[in-house]
Amino acid sequence: MDIQLKRGVLDICVLSVLLKQESYGYKIIKDLSNVIEISVSTLYPILNRLEKAGAVTVHSRAYNGRLRKYYKITAVGKKRVQAFLSEWENLTLIYEYIKGAVEQYE
Numbered sequence: 001m002d003i004q005l006k007r008g009v010l011d012i013c014v015l016s017v018l019l020k021q022e023s024y025g026y027k028i029i030k031d032l033s034n035v036i037e038i039s040v041s042t043l044y045p046i047l048n049r050l051e052k053a054g055a056v057t058v059h060s061r062a063y064n065g066r067l068r069k070y071y072k073i074t075a076v077g078k079k080r081v082q083a084f085l086s087e088w089e090n091l092t093l094i095y096e097y098i099k100g101a102v103e104q105y106e
Contacts, residue, residue, distance in 0.1 A: 007046075010038060012084045014046050015055060018073035019081065025069070047071055055080055 017023055017031045025043055032038050050056045055077035060067040 008084070010036070010042070010046055011050060011055075012081060013038070014043070014050065015073055015077045015081050018056060018071055018077065022070045022072040024071070028071070050077065 013032055013036055014028060017028050023031070025040065025047070028047075029038055029040065029043055047056065047058075051058055051071075053076065054074060056071045056073055058069050058071055060069050062068070
């Protein structure tokens with residue numbers, strides 16, 4: 001899969017987890033584990049990128065004597081998810097067109 005496309009899909013996966021409720025890194029990874037494999041070293045750059053883009057906000061809260069960062073989706077993040085869904089419909093049409101052309105060629 002193209003790296004840019006994969007990056008975009010991972011961003012949307014993370015935002016989708018946060019649509020349900022705010023969450024922290026390990027829980028986000030756990031929530032996505034049934035859909036896509038994502039490591040800690042992949043997740044935190046995504047969260048940082050989303051924060052810089054204004055798609056998520058971050059706050060720290062104590063948990064078992066340690067500070068844990070919680071991420072919450074913003075209106076910008078919700079719009080990104082909606083835009084992705086709209087774009088994905090177009091990509092599905094393109095995919096079906098290409099698939100049909102390949103099937104005719106074979």
